[in-house]
Amino acid sequence: MAEISVSLNAKLTIERRGQLALFGINRPYIQNRIDPETFRAMAKAYYDYDRDPSLRAAILFGHGDHFSRGIDVEGFKALALTGKPLISGPGMTDPLATHKPHRAKPLIVAVHGDTWNMAHELFLVADVRVAAADTNFGQDECTHGRFPGGGATIRFVREAGWGNAMRYILTGDHWTAQEAYRMGTIQEIADTAQSALERAVDLGNRIAACGPLGIGASLASAHSAIDSGEEGALSQLEEQYSALYRTKDFLEGRAAEAEGRKPVYHGN
Template sequence: MTETTPPTTSVQPNRVVIERLGHVLLIGFNRPEKRNAADLALLEQLSLAYGELDRDPDLRVGLVHAIGDHFTAGLDLADVGPRLGATGLDMVPEGGVNPWQVDGHSVSKPVVMAVQGTCLTLGIELILASDVAVAAESTVFGQIEVSRGILPFGGATIRLPRAIGWGNAMRWLLTGDMFDAREALRIGLVQEIVPDGTQFERALALAERIAAQAPLAVQATLANARVAVRAGDAAAEAQLQPELARLAVTKDARIGMESFLTRVPAVFEGR
């Protein structure tokens, strides 16, 4: 498999680089000299990138990756620690969306992750808040907050037990131990392991595959699954028929039917 180098073009300098590739928004951590540890600037710029993904109807999928050898070493406690106030950490500027989606607002588009090297704390929580994750085979993971005297505050205590089971979650949450990509795949934290250096290429292929589907249908599917998780099966069931009726009269539904009848690949418009 040919190695693909993530793009480094940015519309804003410093901690996060973004680039549009068709209907995919590439969002890259760009602090490699610090193993992409997240200071407040990185957190704010990441929030703004998620806000752009959420708002722009031309964007259908986000792909989060990292420049350098490591995905993230977690929080830069030296920078973030002094900023913690009585109500926690204020990290979402106007126009942003909390990437960890623990404030009641979820990004409406799917997010694919490509991780490598070290993936600690907020990196794992970002995977849990996303939809599909690809890991390089040498990636190591750790939810190490208990070793620093704090608790995970990006959703791991909520999502990890649900995603991988109570015992598996407590094994890693309560010990702060590190684990490898094979364990991450076994417990379902990531969906694929690929050779080192190919994680971005594989994640991009998945993101583009999602982006090629009918975007309104993708967003409705994602939203209904989230309702089931947050509000229960009955709440999600109540929305199924109304959502089906709404989607059935869209132009994309007509395009999808024509594709089925003619066997010509569909080119969806998001209408």
């Protein structure tokens, strides 16, 4: 793990602060939308973090005005149509935790501004979540002829309850940090993006001061209680998501978004 952050031109910055690793999504010119290269950089960063015994906690955040507006659809389109996985081979840990190996060390996320779709799913994977007061959450794939293919159909339901999750997944409506706190998907609200990150760092240092074996055992025990029933559903997400890229409704959703009009879906 690098001692200081990598080039500011990198799509994912990596910084070490003592026993903490900070991962920063760094595509502010495109609202931090995540393309395959960014996703793979996160997968490698998570893998390296998990295997560095001197690191005790990690923080995920976003540079610029937004945490992230989620997937870079055009960037992923060609990959999705091939049916190949987002990541494969050794040295990678799936940031969406839909495939093993899963991350074994604590992850804190600090979000602000727009936190939509895949970004919200990356947020849900974290163990502790802090949001700035201006955070605008969204899981609006259904309005674009897609569906939440990164785990929200499982984790959002688990964290917020069926009715709360479906209220937003099925309508595509967005929601506030205060609403997320009510539903239980965030643990703290901070005034600004900077204070959210500072609070995440403070929590990370508090975690790092604890016994690492106890932290690891706590995470493993908690996951063993809840993950077994989710594994099958998570493993099907890529196939389900790729299938939607082949539909006329997906093409209509993309065309309507580009043309600034309401889509007309026909269910095929």
